[in-house]
Amino acid sequence: MKETDYKVTLSLIVNGETRNVRVLPQRLLSDVLREDLGLTGTHVGCEHGVCGACTVLVDGAPARSCLTFAVQMEGHEITTVESVARDGELSPLQQALHEEHGLQCGFCTPGIVMTFEAYLKENPTPSTTEIRDVLSGNLCRCTGYQNIVAAILKAAATLREKGVE
Amino acid sequence: MKPAPFSYHRPGSLSEALGLLSDLGADAKPLAGGQSLGPMLNMRLARPAHIVDLNDLLELDYVRRTGDGLEIGGMTRHHRLASAPEVRRTLPLLAEAASTIGHYAIRQRGTLGGSIVHADPAAQLPLVAVVLEAEAVIRSRAGERVAVVADFLQSIMTVDLADGELVTALRFPVPPTGTGWGFELFSRRRGDFAIASAAALIELAPSGAIAALRIAIGGAGAVPVRLDEIEHSAVGEFPDGMWCATVARCIAEAANPEEDPQIPVPFRRELLQTLAERALTAAHSRAAVA
Numbered sequence: 025m026k027e028t029d030y031k032v033t034l035s036l037i038v039n040g041e042t043r044n045v046r047v048l049p050q051r052l053l054s055d056v057l058r059e060d061l062g063l064t065g066t067h068v069g070c071e072h073g074v075c076g077a078c079t080v081l082v083d084g085a086p087a088r089s090c091l092t093f094a095v096q097m098e099g100h101e102i103t104t105v106e107s108v109a110r111d112g113e114l115s116p117l118q119q120a121l122h123e124e125h126g127l128q129c130g131f132c133t134p135g136i137v138m139t140f141e142a143y144l145k146e147n148p149t150p151s152t153t154e155i156r157d158v159l160s161g162n163l164c165r166c167t168g169y170q171n172i173v174a175a176i177l178k179a180a181a182t183l184r185e186k187g188v189e
Numbered sequence: 190m191k192p193a194p195f196s197y198h199r200p201g202s203l204s205e206a207l208g209l210l211s212d213l214g215a216d217a218k219p220l221a222g223g224q225s226l227g228p229m230l231n232m233r234l235a236r237p238a239h240i241v242d243l244n245d246l247l248e249l250d251y252v253r254r255t256g257d258g259l260e261i262g263g264m265t266r267h268h269r270l271a272s273a274p275e276v277r278r279t280l281p282l283l284a285e286a287a288s289t290i291g292h293y294a295i296r297q298r299g300t301l302g303g304s305i306v307h308a309d310p311a312a313q314l315p316l317v318a319v320v321l322e323a324e325a326v327i328r329s330r331a332g333e334r335v336a337v338v339a340d341f342l343q344s345i346m347t348v349d350l351a352d353g354e355l356v357t358a359l360r361f362p363v364p365p366t367g368t369g370w371g372f373e374l375f376s377r378r379r380g381d382f383a384i385a386s387a388a389a390l391i392e393l394a395p396s397g398a399i400a401a402l403r404i405a406i407g408g409a410g411a412v413p414v415r416l417d418e419i420e421h422s423a424v425g426e427f428p429d430g431m432w433c434a435t436v437a438r439c440i441a442e443a444a445n446p447e448e449d450p451q452i453p454v455p456f457r458r459e460l461l462q463t464l465a466e467r468a469l470t471a472a473h474s475r476a477a478v479a
Contacts, residue, residue: 049197071190072228079294086294091227095197096242139294160379161292
């Protein structure tokens with residue numbers, strides 16, 4: 025049998041759109057997002073769940089897309105960083121990261137944005153300690169984290185003022 | 190860093206999953222949360238011919254009160270263990286330990302059953318399952334059996350599970366009201382594998398003396414170590430600060446950790462002593478006189 029014979033056709037829901045792909049069962053969700061669907065906002069760092077760069081939302085909860093096989097995702101809703109800004113306007117978290125200089129090279133940023141888009145819905149009033157606990161799952165080698173923590177605190181305050189949709 | 194090829198199966202029910210695992214035998218690997226198996230597949234440390242995905246088995250994701258215990262389904266995620274009011278109220282030791290596993294995103298996926306079967310010697314859930322005297326419910330096409338987790342864990346990443354068997358739930362006896370608990374671990378960075386850990390439960394008699402002590406340590410061997418002799422000799426003692434410090438020293442001396450070039454034995458012993466003392470102190474401070 026040729027490799028293509030083992031491929032499976034999947035119907036995935038990504039950022040609210042149905043996308044069809046034909047991939048091998050061992051294909052990582054991170055690779056499908058980036059290479060098959062062209063959604064390169066999801067970054068790939070360590071490929072074993074440590075760095076957090078590839079974090080996306082599965083049914084609203086953060087998950088490492090490098091530890092998820094695309095074939096598992098039929099029937100689940102995948103949300104990537106591409107959907108966070110609406111109509112060209114940054115989300116409160118993205119805006120706060122910009123204002124507080126919460127990024128330099130930006131490699132880790134999509135994973136941080138996705139993790140905290142979910143976490144701030146679960147906990148709208150996080151303490152610095154809680155933010156640091158959650159942020160421990162995303163490695164950043166530029167900022168030293170201080171400005172990321174400041175940005176998340178600011179985003180939480182903005183979201184509280186606006187009222188979470 | 191890409192997995193070797195495998196065939197993928199997605200059973201829609203437990204009986205279908207058990208049938209697949211039985212038919213495929215040693216060539217199949219059940220996939221729960223994938224937070225340990227995923228890296229092993231990516232690094233090709235595991236190369237199963239078949240993956241049986243358990244994530245559609247919603248019937249294995251539950252927390253249920255059963256008489257004097259709590260039964261928790263094998264596919265219950267760490268985040269639920271850490272945050273479910275029923276777990277926090279009746280088994281705060283389990284909830285606290287679950288809240289320290291990996292990171293927030295990891296806890297959304299990782300499962301109780303997966304952690305117990307993976308049996309990493311550094312992991313939190315095997316340790317607390319041992320000290321809480323939990324039992325594993327194991328199903329196969331042939332039927333059901335129940336194993337004490339302390340016996341189920343045999344060695345590093347080795348458990349008493351035959352091909353075709355699946356851990357479907359854990360049964361935790363709920364400690365008596367007033368039982369104090371303590372859980373401590375040390376890792377160099379938050380979310381890393383723990384170098385050492387300790388879990389303790391203290392029940393007090395009306396006099397304030399210890400009626401029952403349970404203590405187990407992790408990072409001191411291939412599996413979590415329950416310290417029976419120390420537990421027995423503690424009964425009737427008054428657990429003041431001096432007592433906690435003395436017992437912690439005995440625990441560190443009794444521990445027999447393996448030599449590791451990066452973690453010398455004396456360092457690990459010191460960690461175990463400090464963590465045991467903190468766990469005992471916390472357990473005593475949380476214990477209420479019966």
